[in-house]
Amino acid sequence: MNAMTQDQGLRTLSYAEAIREAMAIAMEADPTVILMGEDIGVYGGAFQVTLDLVDRFGPDRVMDTPISELGGAGVAVGAALTGLKPIFEFQFSDFAMLAMEQIVNQAAKLRYMLGGEASVPVVFRLPSGSGTGAAAQHSQSIEAWFGHVPGLKVLQPSTPEDAKGMLLAALADSDPVMIFEHKLLYKMKGHVPEGSYLTPIGKALVRRTGTDVTIVAGSIMLHRALEAAETLAGDGISAEVIDLRSIRPIDHETILASVRRTGRLMVVYEGVKAFGVGAEISAMVAESDAFDFLDAPILRLGAADAPVPYNPDLERASVPQVETILAAARRLSRREI
Amino acid sequence: MTKPDNRPFAIRSYAPEQLREALKRMYLIRRFEEGAEDSYMRGLIHGTMHLSIGQEASAVATCIALTDADRITSTHRGHGHCIAKGADVGRMFAEFFGKETGYCHGRGGSMHIADIKTGNLGANGIVGGGLPIAVGSALSAKRLGKPDVTICFFGDGANNEGAFHEALNMASVWKLPVVFVCENNGYGMSTSTARSTSVKHIAERAASYSMPGVTVDGNDFSAVAEAVHDAVARARAGDGPTLVENLTYRWRGHSKSDRNRYRSREEIEEWMARDPITRFRAELIAHGVLDDAAADAIAAAAVAEMEAGIEFAKAGPAPSPADVTRYVYAEV
Ligand SMILES: Cc1ncc(C[n+]2csc(CCOP(=O)(O)OP(=O)(O)O)c2C)c(N)n1
Ligand SMILES: [Mg+2]
Numbered sequence: 001m002n003a004m005t006q007d008q009g010l011r012t013l014s015y016a017e018a019i020r021e022a023m024a025i026a027m028e029a030d031p032t033v034i035l036m037g038e039d040i041g042v043y044g045g046a047f048q049v050t051l052d053l054v055d056r057f058g059p060d061r062v063m064d065t066p067i068s069e070l071g072g073a074g075v076a077v078g079a080a081l082t083g084l085k086p087i088f089e090f091q092f093s094d095f096a097m098l099a100m101e102q103i104v105n106q107a108a109k110l111r112y113m114l115g116g117e118a119s120v121p122v123v124f125r126l127p128s129g130s131g132t133g134a135a136a137q138h139s140q141s142i143e144a145w146f147g148h149v150p151g152l153k154v155l156q157p158s159t160p161e162d163a164k165g166m167l168l169a170a171l172a173d174s175d176p177v178m179i180f181e182h183k184l185l186y187k188m189k190g191h192v193p194e195g196s197y198l199t200p201i202g203k204a205l206v207r208r209t210g211t212d213v214t215i216v217a218g219s220i221m222l223h224r225a226l227e228a229a230e231t232l233a234g235d236g237i238s239a240e241v242i243d244l245r246s247i248r249p250i251d252h253e254t255i256l257a258s259v260r261r262t263g264r265l266m267v268v269y270e271g272v273k274a275f276g277v278g279a280e281i282s283a284m285v286a287e288s289d290a291f292d293f294l295d296a297p298i299l300r301l302g303a304a305d306a307p308v309p310y311n312p313d314l315e316r317a318s319v320p321q322v323e324t325i326l327a328a329a330r331r332l333s334r335r336e337i
Numbered sequence: 338m339t340k341p342d343n344r345p346f347a348i349r350s351y352a353p354e355q356l357r358e359a360l361k362r363m364y365l366i367r368r369f370e371e372g373a374e375d376s377y378m379r380g381l382i383h384g385t386m387h388l389s390i391g392q393e394a395s396a397v398a399t400c401i402a403l404t405d406a407d408r409i410t411s412t413h414r415g416h417g418h419c420i421a422k423g424a425d426v427g428r429m430f431a432e433f434f435g436k437e438t439g440y441c442h443g444r445g446g447s448m449h450i451a452d453i454k455t456g457n458l459g460a461n462g463i464v465g466g467g468l469p470i471a472v473g474s475a476l477s478a479k480r481l482g483k484p485d486v487t488i489c490f491f492g493d494g495a496n497n498e499g500a501f502h503e504a505l506n507m508a509s510v511w512k513l514p515v516v517f518v519c520e521n522n523g524y525g526m527s528t529s530t531a532r533s534t535s536v537k538h539i540a541e542r543a544a545s546y547s548m549p550g551v552t553v554d555g556n557d558f559s560a561v562a563e564a565v566h567d568a569v570a571r572a573r574a575g576d577g578p579t580l581v582e583n584l585t586y587r588w589r590g591h592s593k594s595d596r597n598r599y600r601s602r603e604e605i606e607e608w609m610a611r612d613p614i615t616r617f618r619a620e621l622i623a624h625g626v627l628d629d630a631a632a633d634a635i636a637a638a639a640v641a642e643m644e645a646g647i648e649f650a651k652a653g654p655a656p657s658p659a660d661v662t663r664y665v666y667a668e669v
Pocket of ligand 1: 591
């Protein structure tokens with residue numbers, strides 16, 4: 001997690017602080033922005049992301065909801081349909097499953113079903129991912145589920161700067177946006193520009209350039225991939241690391257351009273490997289002209305085919321780590337078609 | 338001292354012009370749905386449809402309490418709600434026919450007709466789907482400091498969805514300007530309320546959410562109008578939500594696939610004898626709002642409007658297959 005923190009002299013904030021700053025900026029600028037969620041008021045949110053916003057903006061705009069994910073998400077959808085811009089926090093991304101109806105059947109489809117005559121500018125924030133010992137129902141990475149839903153935008157910030165810029169971009173967007181925040185990143189510090197700025201939705205970013213292998217990763221996996229790339233450089237393997245940032249829409253061009261250069265592709269993600277982000281990216285490459293540039297089969301690294309386990313060693317083993325990325329990248333760079 | 342006014346609520350509360358318009362809308366709903374059914378039989382409409390024939394008083398008497406700025410959420414059985422809120426039947430038919438000129442440009446069909454501009458937030462294909470959305474709409478009104486009230490139509494079947502309970506609880510906790518209007522037609526598809534619901538009257542459930550709950554004869558225009566009027570006034574005054582239960586009956590099957598094996602011919606006929614349109618028309622005539630000839634003229638005007646609507650729909654252009662992904666996201 002050090003690759004992104006070498007911003008000496010520049011203002012740094014934690015990922016959580018950056019998100020909070022984005023919410024505060026938006027609420028200052030636009031009285032229609034409200035926050036909704038479980039225990040986001042005086043408690044400050046389960047991960048202390050909203051922290052003291054209730055003191056600044058009051059309980060009418062920082063609304064504690066009952067423990068009603070379906071109803072609460074639906075209220076946010078209805079409010080978005082009629083003039084407010086709600087930011088709805090799921091306490092854990094796992095709980096979005098209780099609200100699938102409102103997210104998938106309503107928010108995502110309303111504009112289309114109504115022939116473009118309605119907008120649902122709602123933002124869902126979802127603390128996500130494993131590594132906290134919270135076991136199978138509080139540790140999932142389900143962002144790919146929503147990648148399957150036309151009408152949604154699905155983002156995954158990996159840095160404090162993006163966490164702020166993506167939230168502001170999501171608020172500026174008139175469609176429903178889901179932002180999967182990684183729980184292990186909340187405390188990570190990094191440079192965050194002052195004021196308002198928008199991180200473009202749907203644009204991946206090459207975080208490290210390289211010539212031998214392309215590693216696509218998002219969220220916390222980006223940091224693991226960057227750390228692995230550093231070690232790989234010592235082995236004489238030059239890895240290009242792309243921060244995916246957006247799962248829907250997905251940035252085909254940045255990935256394809258890189259694959260055409262390196263001829264090798266590895267996709268690293270925290271969701272279950274099967275039917276995930278890696279499948280989508282691999283298929284996208286296989287269907288494109290970049291396929292002709294491949295010197296080795298595409299490699300996917302995702303979570304084990306199991307619920308997230310409790311035991312810390314098992315938990316660690318269940319998702320890609322720096323050493324698994326390293327070993328896989330070494331194998332991949334030796335392999336040929 | 339003036340004598341107490343013993344006339345029915347609607348007669349003493351609304352201008353003759355409004356009452357005639359209400360009768361017109363009830364006829365229009367009936368004729369629209371018959372026209373839709375007929376078009377379906379003739380293969381002009383595909384998919385399915387849920388007809389509200391027999392439930393017209395519930396839709397129109399509820400919406401007579403509303404201003405144009407007030408909003409509604411509707412259900413899969415929503416044609417009546419749309420027309421009651423002022424929708425144009427030509428654009429509704431066009432939607433049925435899948436045309437660009439339809440309310441949803443042919444993308445939604447019968448189950449998604451909406452007109453955001455006139456406060457109709459839309460029918461819904463998901464039972465209970467509109468309940469939290471209506472609460473969100475009421476939250477908007479409250480936050481934005483507007484006097485608008487949201488009416489949430491839903492069926493007796495929807496009252497067993499978790500969304501119903503979550504929505505009523507939040508509306509009550511936050512004292513939001515929303516009125517929950519349950520159209521209890523006795524069945525969710527084939528399953529009677531007796532077999533599905535632990536309370537006799539759905540309005541009893543209001544007690545759990547500390548709001549008034551009233552059950553009325555949903556085929557009696559005045560009874561519905563009065564209950565909803567009181568609920569809307571309460572909502573507008575900032576006193577929070579109300580649950581109104583309109584007891585009514587759908588004459589037709591649940592949808593096009595229904596073989597009516599869960600109810601008797603006698604039961605259907607008994608309810609058909611309580612036709613809400615016949616009753617309202619008789620009430621208007623009895624109180625001198627109009628005479629028989631004027632009522633016939635209104636009924637004839639509804640037929641003409643329905644027929645013109647079908648012609649409008651037929652003439653409209655179909656969407657281009659090249660536009661299949663249009664409207665998924667905002668166009669920038
Ligand atoms: C969540 C969900 N479950 C089931 C259905 C299928 N379905 C459509 S309408 C209906 C009956 C609904 O009954 P009720 O709420 O009483 O409305 P009514 O049809 O009587 O007007 C059912 C089961 C659905 N559309 N959505
Ligand atoms: Mg019913």
